[in-house]
Amino acid sequence: MTGFPAYEQGMRGAVQDVLGPERAEFFFDRFLEHFFTADDARFIAELGCNVVRIPVNYRHLEDDRRPFEIKESGFHHLDRAIELLAGHGVRTIIDLHALPGWQNQDWHSDNPTHVAQFWQHPHFQDRVVHLWREIARRYRDTPWVAAYNPVNEPADPTGEVIGPYSRRLVEAIREIDPHHIVVLEGNRYSNDFEVYGDPLPNVVYSHHDYAPPGYVPDGHYPGVAHLTHVWESPDGIGYEHGILLPDQSRDQYFDATVLERTYLKRSEYMLRTGTPVYVGEFNVVFTGDAERDRMRLDLLADQFEIYTRHRANWAFWPYKDIGVAAPLTVDPDSAWMRRIRPVLEKKARLGVDLWGGRHDHIQHVMRPLKELFAAEFPDYLPFPFGSEFLIGRLVPQILFAEALLPEFGGLFRGMDESAIDEMMRSFRFDQCRPRTPLVDLLRRACAQPTPV
Numbered sequence: 098m099t100g101f102p103a104y105e106q107g108m109r110g111a112v113q114d115v116l117g118p119e120r121a122e123f124f125f126d127r128f129l130e131h132f133f134t135a136d137d138a139r140f141i142a143e144l145g146c147n148v149v150r151i152p153v154n155y156r157h158l159e160d161d162r163r164p165f166e167i168k169e170s171g172f173h174h175l176d177r178a179i180e181l182l183a184g185h186g187v188r189t190i191i192d193l194h195a196l197p198g199w200q201n202q203d204w205h206s207d208n209p210t211h212v213a214q215f216w217q218h219p220h221f222q223d224r225v226v227h228l229w230r231e232i233a234r235r236y237r238d239t240p241w242v243a244a245y246n247p248v249n250e251p252a253d254p255t256g257e258v259i260g261p262y263s264r265r266l267v268e269a270i271r272e273i274d275p276h277h278i279v280v281l282e283g284n285r286y287s288n289d290f291e292v293y294g295d296p297l298p299n300v301v302y303s304h305h306d307y308a309p310p311g312y313v314p315d316g317h318y319p320g321v322a323h324l325t326h327v328w329e330s331p332d333g334i335g336y337e338h339g340i341l342l343p344d345q346s347r348d349q350y351f352d353a354t355v356l357e358r359t360y361l362k363r364s365e366y367m368l369r370t371g372t373p374v375y376v377g378e379f380n381v382v383f384t385g386d387a388e389r390d391r392m393r394l395d396l397l398a399d400q401f402e403i404y405t406r407h408r409a410n411w412a413f414w415p416y417k418d419i420g421v422a423a424p425l426t427v428d429p430d431s432a433w434m435r436r437i438r439p440v441l442e443k444k445a446r447l448g449v450d451l452w453g454g455r456h457d458h459i460q461h462v463m464r465p466l467k468e469l470f471a472a473e474f475p476d477y478l479p480f481p482f483g484s485e486f487l488i489g490r491l492v493p494q495i496l497f498a499e500a501l502l503p504e505f506g507g508l509f510r511g512m513d514e515s516a517i518d519e520m521m522r523s524f525r526f527d528q529c530r531p532r533t534p535l536v537d538l539l540r541r542a543c544a545q546p547t548p549v
Contacts, residue, residue, distance in 0.1 A: 103498035111506030127521040143186035145543030152194035182185040183241035192246040201252035210234035231356035237274035244278035254480040290366035303377035304363040311381030319352035327483035378414040380422040382453040433523035
């Protein structure tokens with residue numbers, strides 16, 4: 098969303114290799130300072146939003162070299178965002194988006210591999226319990242914090258650890274803070290809730306509702322989209338919009354009826370247990386093609402209509418980016434975009450990004466791999482989303498992406514603090530551009546009656 102390749106810690110290391118520790122710290126502090134200001138809080142409130150889900154990497158609050166020691170300085174920008182939003186009557190959900198040991202197999206948990214080690218090692222699990230006790234202690238008397246979202250998009254391959262661990266985590270939080278809502282997401286990236294059994298008191302369960310036509314490269318809406326995320330189930334092969342027989346095509350048709358069926362399937366646990374439905378993330382990827390972007394806005398409009406009709410709670414992802422999916426976009430002519438453009442162009446050419454990336458220029462590499470797997474391992478369905486997802490994860494998103502990290506860091510060589518600060522001002526509200534059709538759509542959706 099900001100243009101870096103690979104994973105966050107790798108990006109931070111690449112910048113530090115070039116700028117040194119002190120200037121690198123200044124680099125990232127200026128980014129956070131300018132990314133969210135009073136103007137952003139005011140804009141969000143004027144949209145009509147009543148809550149913001151704030152993603153946090155555990156590394157802000159704890160260091161791998163000093164586990165179980167809380168870094169007080171790491172709370173600075175989180176406290177600042179909570180206070181700014183509270184000043185405009187907006188509550189916050191604290192979302193631990195990246196956990197030590199990585200709670201899922203993808204880059205957004207700061208994972209440099211394709212293995213979620215969090216579920217294998219009690220050490221990592223103990224650190225997160227300790228961390229959430231400290232977070233709860235800090236915010237237990239803060240009414241403008243609406244909820245704690247302790248694990249974003251968990252993906253426990255066995256499905257055996259997540260249920261007992263989540264109960265342990267809730268109990269640890271409750272020992273410190275008996276009042277705040279806790280948000281638990283389903284296994285397999287917020288899709289599978291059968292791991293939880295009976296619902297817990299004052300716990301809200303959240304699924305993420307990404308529709309394939311909104312992010313696959315050539316998806317149409319209404320129309321056909323090629324499904325890249327699949328998984329095994331007792332009934333056959335499950336695709337993102339429901340259970341399909343193994344011999345069915347991965348090119349599937351989508352319209353508003355299918356979107357609603359998807360929503361209802363993902364919400365089944367909450368509807369059955371009488372707990373609130375909270376769609377914690379959803380979006381579409383904008384490509385710059387006017388016709389395709391219009392179709393994707395139509396898809397979002399249909400999702401909002403479904404959520405309103407079913408009285409679902411929701412949070413849109415994300416708020417601000419460099420032109421991928423957000424209502425606020427960094428100016429393409431800004432100092433940041435000019436600086437990182439060589440890496441953006443190379444990322445696009447190599448299909449490095451899953452969301453919005455294309456493999457047109459690397460088909461001579463990717464196609465033979467996929468054909469080999471289809472021929473040699475036709476029944477291979479690795480957790481969490483099948484072999485096609487894994488091939489894309491291992492080659493462009495890990496191998497190519499990591500090779501790009503030194504190039505990304507090298508873009509900032511020789512910059513002094515003044516130049517860094519000026520560049521990071523590219524993320525300030527008054528320097529960004531609204532994606533007006535999406536802003537208008539969000540404003541209309543926020544004006545709908547609040548679910549109860």
